[in-house]
Amino acid sequence: MKILVTGGAGFIGSHVVDGYIKAGHDVVVVDNLFTGKRENINPEAKFYEIDIRSKGLEKIFEREKPLIVNHHAAQISVPVSVENPIFDAEVNIIGLINILQACVKYGVKKIIFASSGGAIYGEAQEYPTSEKYPPLPLSPYAIAKLTSEYYLEFYRHQYRLNYTILRYANIYGPRQIPKGEAGVVAIFIENLLSGRPSVMYHFPDEPDGMARDYCYVEDVVKANILVLKNGSNEIFNIGFGKPTRTRELYKRLYDLVNNSNPSLRSPVPAPPRPGDIKRSCLNIDKAKRMLGWTPDVSLEEGLKKTVGWYSTHKV
Missing domain, CATH: 3.40.50.720 (NAD(P)-binding Rossmann-like Domain)
Incomplete structure (x- = not known):
């Protein structure tokens, strides 16, 4: 069609x-x-x-x-x-x-x-x-x-x-633009590959960052x-149906990029931006039940694929 x-x-x-x-x-x-x-x-x-x-x-x-x-x-x-x-x-x-x-x-x-x-x-x-x-x-x-x-x-x-x-x-993966809050995976990867520090926005009572469903x-x-x-x-x-904190996401990407720069081991903390919410995670049972849809790619596998793509493509 x-x-x-x-x-x-x-x-x-x-x-x-x-x-x-x-x-x-x-x-x-x-x-x-x-x-x-x-x-x-x-x-x-x-x-x-x-x-x-x-x-x-x-x-x-x-x-x-x-x-x-x-x-x-x-x-x-x-x-x-x-x-x-x-x-x-x-x-x-x-x-x-x-x-x-x-x-x-x-x-x-x-x-x-x-x-x-x-x-x-x-x-x-x-x-x-x-x-x-x-x-x-x-x-x-x-x-x-x-x-x-x-x-x-x-x-x-x-x-x-x-x-x-x-x-x-x-949503994350190859071709994502490393800009804005939606592109945090692409932003972290680009910064790690380029040797630049990354910013981690967080609320005062949640030092490990916001929880998101990737x-x-x-x-x-x-x-x-x-x-x-x-x-x-x-x-x-x-969605995937499981939350991940920003600090954990960054650590996984740091390990995948295999960056040897110790100054990049942790992101730079910063206060939340206007419109930010503390946590978001989706219940995906309806899509499973009515569409027969399930997410097959784990966060570990997906991040590995994404890092591999950015390692060979200039965005």
Whole structure:
């Protein structure tokens, strides 16, 4: 089938494109290359360099007539959303609405939406957190993701446009940009390979850093393939289901890089940034039960693969 992937030149989106093409699908990529990279684009995909907020997006839908839209294009930084909430809303909300309007007009059957389990639940009292837990977003980024989910439900109700929402944990792997809080694995690896110190943000009562649920990108691709035909009008947490503290993550990467510089043995502590939450870990039982999805790549294996990739690629 023909699938249009927004953000298909980005970190997660490009891996999803690869997975779809490998599965035999016809893929169209839409990306403005603001954070995505041309070299990430699968050569078998048809590429349009365009912003998802552009009026010209409709012409692409008219020409390509995709059956499925996979929406990964986004402003992904929590601190950026705090500093510039208008820009965040323009990309993450207005951009989505522009896509949804085109979906309705040109007969798209389903949209797969990349949401954020790592941010949308806020400081959840249920831990690990299930999809039933009421979201408590604590940043404009998380607010925009939750608002987008409500828009998807409206378009299903009003226009019968099916959707599947994937609430991601902290995703890592090859091609990740070493910027922002979402890219902490890439940031630590790049710094260790370059001999630079790394910063570990933490709350005063938690000196070992924040707890996060790290999931390898190949497992995320599996989920995006499964929901092409399953899980319509449902929300699924996609993560590994186990928390890891930032200090532990850094130590594992330090050992994998085999850095002999003792000054880099520990990260430099720093106070939390606006929008940071203390802990996040997802309950993934629903995805296991309804999709037959499970994460197969352990943190140790995933970090090893990621370090190997960055050791041979310049980002």
